[in-house]
Amino acid sequence: xxxxxxxxxxxxxxxxxxxxxxxxxxxxxxxxxxxxxxxxxxxxxxxxxxxxxxxxxxxxxxxxxxxxxxxxxxxxxxxxxxxxxxxxxxxxxxxxxxxxxxxxxxxxxxxxxxxxxxxxxxxxxxxxxxxxxxxxxxxxxxxxxxxxxxxxxxxxxxxxxxxxxxxxxxxxxxxxxxxxxxxxxxxxxxxxxxxxxxxxxxxxxxxxxxxxxxxxxxxxxxxxxxxxxxxxxxxxxxxxxxxxxxxxxxxxxxxxxxxxxxxxxxxxxxxxxxxxxxxxxxxxxxxxxxxxxxxxxxxxxxxxxxxxxxxxxxxxxxxxxxxxxxxxxxxxxxxxxxxxxxxxx
Numbered sequence: 001x002x003x004x005x006x007x008x009x010x011x012x013x014x015x016x017x018x019x020x021x022x023x024x025x026x027x028x029x030x031x032x033x034x035x036x037x038x039x040x041x042x043x044x045x046x047x048x049x050x051x052x053x054x055x056x057x058x059x060x061x062x063x064x065x066x067x068x069x070x071x072x073x074x075x076x077x078x079x080x081x082x083x084x085x086x087x088x089x090x091x092x093x094x095x096x097x098x099x100x101x102x103x104x105x106x107x108x109x110x111x112x113x114x115x116x117x118x119x120x121x122x123x124x125x126x127x128x129x130x131x132x133x134x135x136x137x138x139x140x141x142x143x144x145x146x147x148x149x150x151x152x153x154x155x156x157x158x159x160x161x162x163x164x165x166x167x168x169x170x171x172x173x174x175x176x177x178x179x180x181x182x183x184x185x186x187x188x189x190x191x192x193x194x195x196x197x198x199x200x201x202x203x204x205x206x207x208x209x210x211x212x213x214x215x216x217x218x219x220x221x222x223x224x225x226x227x228x229x230x231x232x233x234x235x236x237x238x239x240x241x242x243x244x245x246x247x248x249x250x251x252x253x254x255x256x257x258x259x260x261x262x263x264x265x266x267x268x269x270x271x272x273x274x275x276x277x278x279x280x281x282x283x284x285x286x287x288x289x290x291x292x293x294x295x296x297x298x299x300x301x302x303x304x305x306x307x308x309x310x311x312x313x314x315x316x317x318x319x320x321x322x323x324x325x326x327x328x329x330x331x332x333x334x335x336x337x338x339x340x341x342x343x344x345x
Contacts, residue, residue, distance in 0.1 A: 038071060038096050040134065045101040048108050049122065060123040060156070064108060066140045068099035070128040072160055073200035075272040076227060079127050081264030090264045091271075095200065098134050105143025112151040121154045121179070131161025133200070141167055149174040156181035158224065160201045162210055168217060175219070183222045184210050187257075188233035189242050196276055197229070208249040215250035223249075226257035228302050230287055230294060231280050239305055247313035254315055256306040258299045262292045 050063050069083060073095040080090040088097050101107075111117060124130045124144075135141055145167055148155050155174070157164065164171075164182070174180050188194070189204045201207075214221040223246045228234050233242070246254050261269055266288075274281055287294055310316060 035071075035133070035137070038098060038134075040137075041097065041099045042102045043099060044103045045107055047111070048101060048104050049111050049117075060121055060126075062120050062122045063126055064104070064122050064124050064130075064144065064155075065127045066101050066104040066130055066138075066144065067128050067132060067134055069094050069097050071095060071098065071133045071200045072129055072198060074198045076197065076229075076259055076261065076265055076269045077128075078260065078262045078265045080268055081262060082127070084264065091268050098132075100134060100138055101140070102138065104140050105147060108144055109147040109150070112147055112153055119151070119153055121156065122148065123156050123158070125158035129159050129161055130157065131159045131163040133161075135161065135163050142170060145170040145174060149177060152177040154179035156183070158183045158185060160185050160198070160207055162202050162206055165210060165213055168214070168219070171219060172217070181222070182214065182219065183224050184208075184251075185224045185226050186242070186246060187225055187227045187229065188238060189245050190233060190238065193229070193232060197232075197272070204245075208245055211246070211249040211251050215252075220252040221250075222253040222255065223251040224255050224257055225306060226255075227259035228256055228306075229259050230298070231283060232277065234302060236305070239302075240309055243306060243309040244313055247310070247315045251315055254306060254310050256302050258294045258302050260293045261288055266292070 048064055048066070050065065052061050052063060068079075068086075069088070070077065070079070077094070080094045083090045083094045083097070086099070088094070130141055130144075141163075147153075149170065155178070164184075171180060171182065184207050186204050186207050191203060191205075194201070194204055211221045211223060225242060225246065228239075233239075243254060270281065270284065273284060287298065293299070
């Protein structure tokens, strides 16, 4: 492993820190019985607020990611490639080798207090899920949310995790002083598909219960209908069932995102597809022949269908613009006129 010598004082610490973008200074690696099959790599980070590359399609500039790797084990996850930078496996290793930035809350608080920080919007959950199972053990998000609240710093959260409800009171407090956007990712409601494509994530119905609970407490929550998986969750009846369930849950908006397959994720997903749906392999090779994204005509068709269904069921698509306070419609910054390319986990 390229970063196994990150202990304080190691002669390799400078090179290893560079591997993490100058962020890692110490590590502790161990397994724990309550997370059978999962290995945690605890690090003390040197920085926690990350700038999104200028060429990115993201509608935000700064992110906070307290974890690397994700036990949701979604076979399509674009972030799989990032594990290769650490000489970790991008398949099963990504699902089971979790890097934890144990000092994230305190470090964020210091960075927010810096004179150089201008209070820009911070997005969370756009790389790996900040409310994955590991958060139940490490409880990093309460400290992160408290720091953002105390500095009145705008932020948004995207998650498949039900643990977000644990921090409901902190989210409400933050929404009193700054702009907060909360979105839950629900690409489909087919439980058989969920069990194979998102085996470590909460069931779609449990995620929709998060939306219902937030709405009941006056906290608006949008749904990113992501990913819409070609030939597996994109049938008219399937799209209708998903949008109807999202509307029934009380979502303030729905934004469809078609599956995209970047290097790293593409290989893992295609391997899964060959095992579970071999008859679709050739169709996928043709659909994604030009790169990571499905053709524009396909994305526009899905977007139009979902938006039509959203209007039918009384919820609007997300409007472009600045992040909104919790309790007002729409997750932060997602456009509606063109198919959205926001990356999800």
